Amino acid sequence: MGKYIYEDVKDFNLDHIFDCGQCFRWSRQEDGSYTGTAMGKAVNMSLKSVSEGQRLDLVVDNCTEDDFKQIWGGYLDLDRDYGYIKRTLTESDQVMAKAVEGGQGIRILRQELWETMISFIISQNNNIPRIKGCIEKLTQLFGEPAGEYGGREYFNIPSPEVMAGLSAEDLAPCRLGYRAPYLVETARQVMEKGGMKKVEAELEAAPTPEAVYEYLRGFKGVGPKVASCIALFGLGRLEAFPIDVWVRRVMNRLYGIDEKDTKAMNAYAMEHFGENGGIAQQYLFYYIRGLGDQL
DNA sequence: TCGCAGGTGGTCG
DNA sequence: CGACCACCTGCG
Secondary structure (H helix, E strand, C coil): CCEEEECCCCCCCHHHHHCCCCCCCEEECCCCCEEEEECCEEEEEEEEEECCCCEEEEEEECCCHHHHHHHHHHHCCCCCCHHHHHHHHHCCCHHHHHHHHHCCCCCCCCCCHHHHHHHHHHHCCCCHHHHHHHHHHHHHHHCCEEEEECCEEEECCCCHHHHHCCCCCCCHHHCCHHHHHHHHHHHHHHHHCCCHHHHHHHHHCCCCHHHHHHHHHCCCCCCHHHHHHHHHHHHCCCCCCCCCHHHHHHHHHHHCCCCCCHHHHHHHHHHHCHHHHHHHHHHHHHHHHHHHHHC
16 A cells, blocks of 8 residues: 655644544554554554655645545644644643643644543543553454554554453553453443444533533543543534643743642633633643653 | 553442 | 642653
């Protein structure tokens, strides 16, 4: 399969997108490109500077035009005008202006719901290298093939059907720790509801962001933070504002909100970031991670 | 050795 | 409700 080229990408940076903690299945290559898998396909993405830096093209290798239009355009949220959102967010917010500068090319990936649920249940009280390892092992042992790229075979996240039939023992090689029973139980809950199609339909029908959040909270291992991540990355609910230790820190140091007061943080996000809360969160997150110990 | 890593469930007051 | 605290695991 050949390459597909999407010309003139705006507000787009591979590191900002794939290394900001929203996804766990993409890895940076020596040349700065990213190889990974989603929606049952494995591809490589790179950026190419055209006409002396006047323009940036996105090159997707191992991808047809149909695949790009049906899968990757939506996955990368390419139809959204992030330039406009950035201008809105920074209008009267010097802190955000600074954060946006550092993560100017962030985009919220529209990931598959089930994969997002699994990924963020695993992410709790865990670190990124280990999260990646757990997911990798899980797909290799129990997932369907998702094609290959660069001589390496990729697999999908095991379906709820498969996962619901597993025991904690079966999952031991994945080193999930106490999260293993959470995954199995969540898979069973999905099956009881009639499968992911049904779950997606029910979430689609949820009348408010609060209803979406409460529905997600109903799954085992899904607390406030994980529910917000699932809403944001798996459902495209861009108003969702996940509050983790980093966001706590940045909201405290930069906006002066009490680090324990998540209510106040949510209220602040709702008032100041509104429907773009999740995107704002990503800028803040990327920004504070970049600062390291300076805060 | 022990604390920590993008939290959550269970238990108490 | 809100405040605690144990919790798999691997790394520094």
